[in-house]
Amino acid sequence: MVNSAYMKSISQIIYIENGLYKQCMQTVTLIPGDGIGPEISSAVMKIFEAAKAPIRWEERNVTAIKGPGGRWMIPPDAKESMDRSKIGLKGPLKTPIAAGHPSMNLLLRKTFDLYANVRPCVSIEGYKTPYTDVNLVTIRENTEGEYSGIEHVIVDGVVQSIKLITEDASRRIAEYAFEYARNNQRTSVTAVHKANIMRMSDGLFLRKCREVAENYKDIKFTEMYLDTVCLNMVQDPTQFDVLVMPNLYGDILSDLCAGLIGGLGVTPSGNIGANGVAIFESVHGTAPDIAGLDMANPTALLLSAVMMLRHMGLHDYGNKIQTACFDTIRDKKVLTKDLGGNSKCSEFTAEICRRIQDMA
Amino acid sequence: MAAHSAVLSMSKIINPFWGGRLGNTVKVFGTTLTSHRNKTLLTGENIPPPAKYGGRHTVTLIPGDGIGPELLNHVREVFRFSCVPVDFEVVNVNSALETDDDMNNAITAIRRNGIALKGNIETKHTMAPSVKSRNNLLRTSLDLYANVMHCQSLPGVQTRHKNIDIMIIRENTEGEYSSLEHESVSGVVESLKIITRNNSLRIADYAFKLAREKGRRRVTAVHKANIMKLGDGLFLQCCREVASGYPDITFDSMIVDNTTMQLVSKPHQFDVMVMPNLYGNVVSNVCAGLVGGPGLVPGANYGNAYAVFETATRNTGKSIAGKNIANPTAMLLASCMMLDHLKLYDHATMIRHAVLKTMNETRLHTADIGGQGTTSEVVQTIMRIIQSGGQLTTEL
Numbered sequence: 001m002v003n004s005a006y007m008k009s010i011s012q013i014i015y016i017e018n019g020l021y022k023q024c025m026q027t028v029t030l031i032p033g034d035g036i037g038p039e040i041s042s043a044v045m046k047i048f049e050a051a052k053a054p055i056r057w058e059e060r061n062v063t064a065i066k067g068p069g070g071r072w073m074i075p076p077d078a079k080e081s082m083d084r085s086k087i088g089l090k091g092p093l094k095t096p097i098a099a100g101h102p103s104m105n106l107l108l109r110k111t112f113d114l115y116a117n118v119r120p121c122v123s124i125e126g127y128k129t130p131y132t133d134v135n136l137v138t139i140r141e142n143t144e145g146e147y148s149g150i151e152h153v154i155v156d157g158v159v160q161s162i163k164l165i166t167e168d169a170s171r172r173i174a175e176y177a178f179e180y181a182r183n184n185q186r187t188s189v190t191a192v193h194k195a196n197i198m199r200m201s202d203g204l205f206l207r208k209c210r211e212v213a214e215n216y217k218d219i220k221f222t223e224m225y226l227d228t229v230c231l232n233m234v235q236d237p238t239q240f241d242v243l244v245m246p247n248l249y250g251d252i253l254s255d256l257c258a259g260l261i262g263g264l265g266v267t268p269s270g271n272i273g274a275n276g277v278a279i280f281e282s283v284h285g286t287a288p289d290i291a292g293l294d295m296a297n298p299t300a301l302l303l304s305a306v307m308m309l310r311h312m313g314l315h316d317y318g319n320k321i322q323t324a325c326f327d328t329i330r331d332k333k334v335l336t337k338d339l340g341g342n343s344k345c346s347e348f349t350a351e352i353c354r355r356i357q358d359m360a
Numbered sequence: 361m362a363a364h365s366a367v368l369s370m371s372k373i374i375n376p377f378w379g380g381r382l383g384n385t386v387k388v389f390g391t392t393l394t395s396h397r398n399k400t401l402l403t404g405e406n407i408p409p410p411a412k413y414g415g416r417h418t419v420t421l422i423p424g425d426g427i428g429p430e431l432l433n434h435v436r437e438v439f440r441f442s443c444v445p446v447d448f449e450v451v452n453v454n455s456a457l458e459t460d461d462d463m464n465n466a467i468t469a470i471r472r473n474g475i476a477l478k479g480n481i482e483t484k485h486t487m488a489p490s491v492k493s494r495n496n497l498l499r500t501s502l503d504l505y506a507n508v509m510h511c512q513s514l515p516g517v518q519t520r521h522k523n524i525d526i527m528i529i530r531e532n533t534e535g536e537y538s539s540l541e542h543e544s545v546s547g548v549v550e551s552l553k554i555i556t557r558n559n560s561l562r563i564a565d566y567a568f569k570l571a572r573e574k575g576r577r578r579v580t581a582v583h584k585a586n587i588m589k590l591g592d593g594l595f596l597q598c599c600r601e602v603a604s605g606y607p608d609i610t611f612d613s614m615i616v617d618n619t620t621m622q623l624v625s626k627p628h629q630f631d632v633m634v635m636p637n638l639y640g641n642v643v644s645n646v647c648a649g650l651v652g653g654p655g656l657v658p659g660a661n662y663g664n665a666y667a668v669f670e671t672a673t674r675n676t677g678k679s680i681a682g683k684n685i686a687n688p689t690a691m692l693l694a695s696c697m698m699l700d701h702l703k704l705y706d707h708a709t710m711i712r713h714a715v716l717k718t719m720n721e722t723r724l725h726t727a728d729i730g731g732q733g734t735t736s737e738v739v740q741t742i743m744r745i746i747q748s749g750g751q752l753t754t755e756l
Contacts, residue, residue, distance in 0.1 A: 157557030
């Protein structure tokens, strides 16, 4: 009796690697997606295996099905898996046109109340763009704003779209932004708005940001007009740190920042929901033209997975994998076609795995 | 058209006889009509500018806030130096006041003169929502529906991307800037974005006409119709309708987030872009940043009857006001656009040439583009180039 308890505690102590106290494998729901989704997902799984990350993958498929009451929903086993594991990694999903149901991304967002979209944009050494030293994070409110989908035809030829800003959603996103800044050692948060024109709506958003800023005195809070941000972003992106903003501005700015570092093929993204759910995804398309040809670039999904590791507290594994990935890209010997080389996806993956194993 | 020319010729006949008595009404009417005719881009017809007394034009000048007053003073200096036949009627707008009287005076003055040159009027967004943005009020009252901005890389300015040449035409009166907001329930605010068929057709028509006049090959509509299906969908549909009438010009469309991504990586694929109000704000600021900053690009707001010229990115520049470091290029180029509109082409070319020569050859730059020159130094150099008739000696 005593012996087995003693052996158990010994094995627990041995299991502590690099000062981490993770004793059990964590489950992550993996949604491979469509097109190049399956290939890049398996690439990520291989790399995680090489890094010996304590992640157990649960693969689920997400296709819209009609639930009881006629409402579209995601398959119940996918929902159950996500609710249990709370962390998800998603590949690109195809949105079929005229399928009668809303896009899958929208369904996921509604199901798990994914209110914050976080995109860290860091310049990748080795993938040259006109902009170097970009290091910022865009945090975008993901549920309301201009994308509320409320539109009416008032009279023939006049259409109104409603932009909805609520106190709760604004407060929630502001709190998340400041929490993120604190947890990731960021020094300042900038609220992006157009309150000179949309006085009430963006004014409300700003007020909430200011209120939340009072509780985070260690982080500098500034406000800037959307047009000034755009203007300065393309001239000197180094002046920005964390940006928080409503839905439409977030959409435009996060894609602008992705363009600064090289496009959607190398940009990670994470969606944070209520109840502790977080889904990390690659934001590029399904690329049906290169699906199955082993030509895909897994960098975006890999960096999103690294973001996921950091979110879960597994910073060491995250850093290891990220360093290996960036080193591979910097070396320029084994690169996929979109990064300027002509290696296959599997070769790129193998190279990263090799580097990780060399590091250990 | 025939009616317009009839009234115009009538006004020309009446004017010498009735001079002062009927003068005002006919002149105002005449000004309005000629502005409209000038704007409809009829080539080959020699329409004289809407001159008033003694061949001199009167232009409303709204100094605004921040760097507006000092830059417009420089413009006046250069105009006086170059003997430009333009008189400025200065109308001050105090942005600290909550009433609209100042603004109404300014709008009346512009209605009187037909043309204006303005600095940006500050909008304190801490004020109550009933105090609307003054700049927006001006644009909507005068129905200046087209904001035109021509972004061109200047050879003397260091930028990450070279040889950019994009024209941006932005709908200026509706869209997200309708200023229609209400708080239906406490804590829930709704803001209305209005898109109308008439305005969308109008701006698309303007864009294609301008593209044809300038010999441009492609017009790109920027939208977000995948999300705002009815609103931006209507805009896109109107653009497509107008495009069908211009088979010589290629028309395509792009979603706004993809557009910003493409602009920072491959800006050379764009030629002419047309879009609703808010996307226009974003895209024009991105393009201004790409060619070197807010101090370099002029902008113009055109309506059927009036035209107002200002800097493209409409910055107040409060932080650099009064320090003599602002870049006068944008405002001077805007004033050249105004002279072109008044058909004073020679003066416009002379001043523009001097400004660009200062920028590109003497390399006298202000702080915003990485130089150490002051505003006055730049303006002095420009005037010197004008004086020497364009021949710049090497001592400079």
